[in-house]
Amino acid sequence: MMRFILPLVVFLVLAGFLYVGLGLHPHEVPSPLIDKPAPAFSLPQLDQPAKQFSPAEMKGKVWLFNVWASWCESCKDEHPVLLDLAERKLVPIYGLDYKDKPADAQAWLNTAGNPYKLVAQDTDGRVGINYGVYGVPETYIIDKQGIIRYKQIGPITMQNLRAIILPMVHKLEQQP
């Protein structure tokens, strides 16, 4: 008798696991860079290629580092959120234009609006590789010591801006 109930029992245990599994987020691979210093670089700025930008200049500030490109469709979904955030001046946003043509990127910012304090031009994508970028857009929260505290994979939405990013920025700003 027992052996005929066994398949049902096995299935129910499995269903329990699947239920728990639904609440998990397998795509959220924790970045190995979390709580590590942001990799250093020096890149030309998008609008003034003669000038360089390096994250070392940002010591003492909490900032968002947003990886984007003019060819990236999801970045266009994210763009209004960034514009809104920039307007509210809650946290400075710096961009990394990843594997992109400067002219295309500049044209896009001219038409859609520019939420960035400054954009670093990563034409060959080497800096992106150091930051472990595997999909665009990605956004890093970097604290006053230059340590990466959070990495958002995929576009920032109003929800996760309110729920995760802004509270974390606020908390980091309280710290020395």
Add this chain to the structure above:
Amino acid sequence: MIPEIGHFALIVALMLALIQGVLPIYGAARGNAVLMGVARPVAVGHFVFVAMAFACLAYALLTNDFSVLYVAEHSNSQLPAHYRFAALWGGHEGSLLLWTFLLTVWTVAVTQFSRHLPQEMVARVIGVLGLISVGFLLFMLLTSDPFERLLPAAMNGRDLNPLLQDPGMVIHPPMLYMGYVGFSVAFAFALSALLGGHLDATWARWSRPWTTVAWVFLTLGIALGSGWAYYELGWGGWWFWDPVENASFMPWLAGTALIHSLAVTEKRGAFKSWTVLLAIGAFSLSLMGTFLVRSGVLTSVHAFATDPRRGIFILAFLVVVIGSSLTLFAWRAPKVGLGGKFELVSRESFLLCNNVLLSVAAASVFLGTLYPLFMDALGYGKLSVGPPYFNTVFVPLMVPMVLLMGLGPIARWKKANIPDMWVRVRWAFGASVVIALLLPFVLGKWTPLIALGLLLACWLISSVLLDLRKRMLREGGIKTQSRSYYGMQLAHFGVAIFIIGVTLVKGYETERDVRMAPGDTVAAGGYTFRFDGVRALSGPNYEGKQGRVVVMKNGQPVGQLFPQKRIYDASGMPMTEASIDAGLFRDLYVSLGDAIPNSGGAWAVRVYYKPFVNWIWAGCVLMAMGGVLALSDRRYRIHARKKQETHSTEHTATHEASAAGMTTGSKPA
């Protein structure tokens, strides 16, 4: 307007599916012929309305109606028309519609080809299929409406995922789904038998052809998917043990076990409850595959948009369908008596081993696929299980499996004699060992795995040929054997061809990933490849670069290859189109990686020499052809003819029965 008609057709279809799911089953329990008689016409109506919805979505795609969200997300006005049609199953909502549509196609097929079966059986089968359809229609209408509007309409669509813009991809999902959905028929027969309490050999006889058809489609569907991955992903691999691939492979393993176990149940009356469990299992794994793919609980290269609400719905549906059928099994199966007895050495035990090995294989694929989920759920962190696990587990299971495949067909039912069998196969086995030991030296490299693969393939081929020869010589010609016998041998032969393909491509392939400037050459597998640079390329909805590679053997050019790198306009997604010079004994495969900046036109180029790789898919096609041959067996054609003859008598019987039902119904209270 048209999308609203489609949406409305889905609602009507849901109502009809409810009627189809409830009345005939209730009628069968009550012995009410009128209620049972509802099954066929309602099933046809149900099909008509789902087909209407299907046509409406196809119309919206073909006419570029970007006010429909699904069309705006999965199509584009620049997309060629055949891909616009294929976009029908390029996304989540559309593929559910395809699933449901195919389910109704199968149901109508059951109504047409089951006229010789008892009415209760047919009523229950159609009822169960109706209930499954209720689940899918509800899922669509509640969480994934394909006809949702996008207002204001988009100017243009986001385009079909470029990975799916490929002829192979146009037919891969329908084939795969025909297989998945086809197992629902075997499942419905099994449940019908459980509900009716007649778990004898007859239900096995009726569900055998249906199971074989589903298996043929699934086999071809998986082969197409694998072939697509081979030339479309640009890595030259043909199987990645990706969760989505596994989701189709598990039902295939269970279905293969089911085909063999059904044979035993039909012929010998043995394994009765086990066969029912397998029929439930094969379909459950198909549903589970849909869940895994659609709910996003697993990471996969097949990145589908996911929504937790959908996950909850499919899980609830799984629990209802699988949970209730296993409960029914636990309740009814203990009453089933034991079947015909058999000795330890007999065809039954060989088939039992086959079933055990296939089930363990399916279970280990299942475990490997879900292991990351289990670990994550238990809080042990995130990890992934890759090909090393699957290869380590799978090969040891398949070796005894293939060895027994050579013996099974020559063993007698009930009691076989080992010394007898040994006398019959010893030359085949000896010759296989010799070939397996020596052939690798001729081919250039000897490794234990190559020898093992060749041993299995030679053993299988020689035992198939030996048995064919014996039966033809001793039992009087080619005509005496049934087509299902030839079908079986052809499918087994296909397995041997498959093994040869896998063994030789794994053993002797050459893969070169090189940086090539125009004029550079690289050697692989006795050929020299010269890269002649790239030129610009422009397609209907993409731009790109096309490289030219000249292939030379002994200094003489033997062919040219044109690998492409495309950037699709709407999505900006880069795609690699490998260029393949295919042949019976080897493929020459070239794909472009990335351009190397500031190098004067140099590219990263992948050059592969793949010996016997096409034998992998040829083996699958032979297996499927074996299935088709078995289906054309005389006994199924006899049924078809009998159906014509008994049609009139059955008709009168139904008529009388319904008349009787009417009288009971209108009896004064």
